[in-house]
């Protein structure tokens with residue numbers, strides 16, 4: 401049996417698709433829903449449980465097995481779909497060295513830690529003690545309750561061991577907290593919370609897994625104003641686009657991605673209904689960031705970066721990276737349409 405067949409034997413297409421599509425029973429062994437790949441009111445997307453296939457009888461007029469589904473859903477190649485589904489099915493594609501396996505397991509474990517911390521900070525923002533911080537997020541940042549929940553925005557209290565003690569109680573070590581980037585260690589070996597008295601914005605990867613945090617100072621005298629998780633195997637800024645987990649569908653549907661500079665800009669855009677917006681969180685776009693969205697999903701990229709001098713330089717570099725990274729068509733023109741949108745008014749409110 402081939403690996404692909406083994407994966408198919410282990411995964412049920414109805415179960416798999418229904419994780420993201422609200423399938424309704426339509427006769428024995430048949431399920432249907434509005435097509436996830438095109439807009440429609442009358443469901444023409446059918447999944448056949450017995451054959452383990454799907455088909456859109458509407459605008460897409462296409463279908464296939466679970467592999468074709470995952471490829472279309474994510475804009476992936478067969479190999480990328482194979483990797484993702486193998487993982488889903490619990491199948492090891494190639495035997496890993498024990499060291500590589502241990503490393504992967506360690507990263508997964510620390511991802512679990514980050515999720516716990518993100519939930520903890522989010523919960524703290526809802527406590528009576530954080531009333532003023534919540535007010536700041538709502539009034540000063542203009543964020544709604546729904547947005548705060550959707551992005552999991554949180555509060556790191558003003559103290560040295562809030563997250564740390566919570567983690568130790570769960571059986572994590574001080575080193576775990578340091579390695580995951582939520583605690584720091586000073587020269588004398590004392591370990592303490594990295595984020596103190598800050599509004600916390602969890603930064604997720606394209607699959608929605610917490611990779612790190614962005615944190616905005618709440619007291620005017622605190623520097624820096626924005627503090628991120630340190631660079632690590634978990635948090636690699638050059639490989640992350642903030643908001644992509646929430647923006648992916650909209651980018652895929654519209655074929656257009658809008659890239660802004662900061663995560664709060666992206667959050668506010670989503671709240672205003674512009675759900676194809678992501679943030680680059682750095683100075684200039686990297687090749688890795690671009691490849692997360694183009695050409696597989698976005699055919700058009702709009703760079704909406706600050707129009708101050710630093711922003712303009714970053715934009716220029718970003719456009720250069722894009723030109724070097726993205727494919728050229730046969731006629732020698734860029735296959736991706738890149739536009740630069742000057743944000744009027746210069747500096748955004750810090």
Ligand SMILES: [Zn+2]
Pocket residue numbers: 435436437438445456457458459460461
């Ligand atoms: Zn369709």
